[in-house]
Amino acid sequence: MKQIKHNLNQWLSRCSFVGIMLVSGAGYAAPxxxxxxxMAVVHDATLAQARSDLEADQQQLVQARALLLPKVNATAGLSYPDIERNQNRQSLGLRLDQPLYNREAFSLFDEATIRINLAQLRYDNVAQNxxxxxxxxxxxxxxAQQTLSFAQAREAAEKIQWExxxxxxxxxxxxxxxxxxTRSAYDLAMADRIEAENNVDISQEALRRLTGQPVLQVQTLPLEHNIAPDAALMRMAEQAGLANEFSQNLAVQIATEQQxxxxQGITTRQADRWFDVNLTLSHSRTECGGSDRDPLLCRSGNNTELAINxxxxLYQGGLTSSRIDEARLRNQTAMTAVREAREQASLDARVSLRNLERGQARxxxxxxxxxxxxAFLEAAEEGxxxxxxxxxxxxxxxSNVFNAQNNLAQAMQALxxxxxxxxxxxxxxxxxDLAQVDQLLIAP
Structure with a gap:
């Protein structure tokens, strides 16, 4: 699966470059x-959102790591211990706080690591979708193009028959x-051709939404091509169904990572009951001013302090216990989601297998x-x-010939x-896999 993700990421990078070339005008008449x-990799809004979400979620690891690193603060102050004598105190300080043991921070760091893995899986899932x-x-x-071609041929034949x-x-x-x-058949064929033209326009708009540019025509799938399902793929699906093992299914992986x-959320909430140990190192410089300074009120000098706290x-009003219970209930929900994802993957695999088996026969x-x-049309015309x-x-x-041709084209594409x-x-x-499909297509 790691190799698949690596290949997918490589392809996305290459697609971005090629898509930019296509947008700039180096496209094909029938891509x-x-x-x-x-083209869609460059333009699709859903993929762009997933990419932004992934980059944003990666910042959570930086934020979680910050809880384990030292914090340095500078302070400056001016105070007047005795306003009547115009006495003032000026101070500058530097303070460093370093967590020595913070169970919650460690757990939050582990959570952030899981969130990044989850974000990557979601991005991969969007890319596959x-x-x-x-x-x-x-x-x-x-x-739609093939249906229009059949409809135009039928319309032309019916017109000749009517004439x-x-x-x-x-x-x-x-x-x-x-x-x-014959005039009735010609009129019906004309109506079918008009509907087919409208379906072509609608399909072009749907593809334009994905690519951001017009795709007026695509390559065709000849009816005489022999399309055979991948036997190795079907065996893999059967074995996965028998073992109920769909660990590489991205929906299952997402549900598992959410679980x-x-x-980890339970561990984080339980950490609220543990003690924290922090190291504090501070250094300050105090200067006293005023016309009549009182050393009892202000004393100049340096002060350095090291402390471990x-x-x-002990008691948070039941807040910690409630958060732990909430985390456990959410974990139960996540466990159920994993089971549901596996069952859905198993169902989808069985349905696809049946569709491939019966689709080939159809x-x-x-x-x-x-x-x-x-042959019947030829005999009917001769008769x-x-x-x-x-x-x-x-x-x-x-009419039956054109319907059979259209049904065959639809069944082949569905396969x-x-x-x-x-x-x-x-x-x-x-x-x-899309490149392998292209080997079945030919330019119109």
Whole structure:
């Protein structure tokens, strides 16, 4: 897992540079999935917030360390012990306080260390979520583009069919019903094309929100590509499910780290009952002034003092006991959250496995459905030409072909996205996986 985090951090640094180049104008006409992710790394507000939170949380360790380091204060004063005689005392001092034993400060330092680990995990989780969000938005646009392409092809075919029926009607070779049927199919195809164009615009806007710049077109996933789920990944998911072991899942790691923080909170609150030992070293210089100085009221000179003090709290009105009880209850809540995170990870893994298994079978079935519907359309058109089929059979067959093609494209894309989601559940998702997806895509 450390290697995965290291690779992820390296990728984020490289993405920032490449994303800046893309923003400056060196972009692609049809960028791949990894290209779009690089744009999103630079622009995405959620990732930027997580990065700022991580940097802010890292300051907590500095603050906790400060409780263990010496504190040095300088003092200066002017007083008048006897105003009537105009006697005054001028003093300058330097004081150093060093905790020798402070159980609460030590515990707070340990808390800060855990908080930094927790902040890093949250940042890694946001970075992984950005990969899945970008992938989903990218394939939403891809599906919208393919649906539009199918709709445009169908509209063109229905228009030709309508024009032929109208021409045949004018010479008495077709009925008025044929003309109405073909015009109805053409109108419906036109309506589907308009809806598809609107879906493309919406998907472009969703991707623009992630990247901060327009992505008008993305690369396409050919229907003839054979997409097979990663067998090694599926075996890993099955083994993790059987052992109920999802230690690399970031949500589980976050919940576990929060539970560690809650346990440390109990130690911190219990430290309120312990004694503190502090060392104090001070040096002061006093100068007396006035017209009639009284040595009993003011005496000039230097004073150096070294002291070690121990403080033991005896009774705080029940505050300490209440804080300890609160910390224990919050620890119980955190333990329940760990169990819930593991159960959710197990459920997500099982769902992804089922989706991959049945998704592959569905893709194969839809690919055969496309072939059979194309063959039926060809037969229906031939049958209509020789008078064995009516025009409604041709219209229905053509609609079924485009529906089967659209369903196949959607199923193939869902298979790719499901594999990315399974990698995220297992804590294995990296930018390299997006590069592997790009190998399935081709420029339009």
């Amino acid at each position: 791949g999935l990894l290209d779009v992710y690089q 950005l990969m899945t969000r970008v992938s989903q938005a990218y394939f939403d646009l891809l599906l 032929r029926a109208q021409a045949a009607f004018e010479v008495g070779l077709a009925s008025r019903t044929d003309v109405l049927q 560690r923080l809650a346990e 121990a403080t033991l709290p 893709v194969n079935a839809l690919r055969e459905a496309v072939k059979s519907n194309e 209509y030409r020789v008078g064995l089929r009516n025009l409604i059979d041709v219209v229905t067959a053509r 790719v996205l499901e594999q990315l989601r399974l990698k995220q559940v297992l804590g294995q998702l990296q930018p390299d």
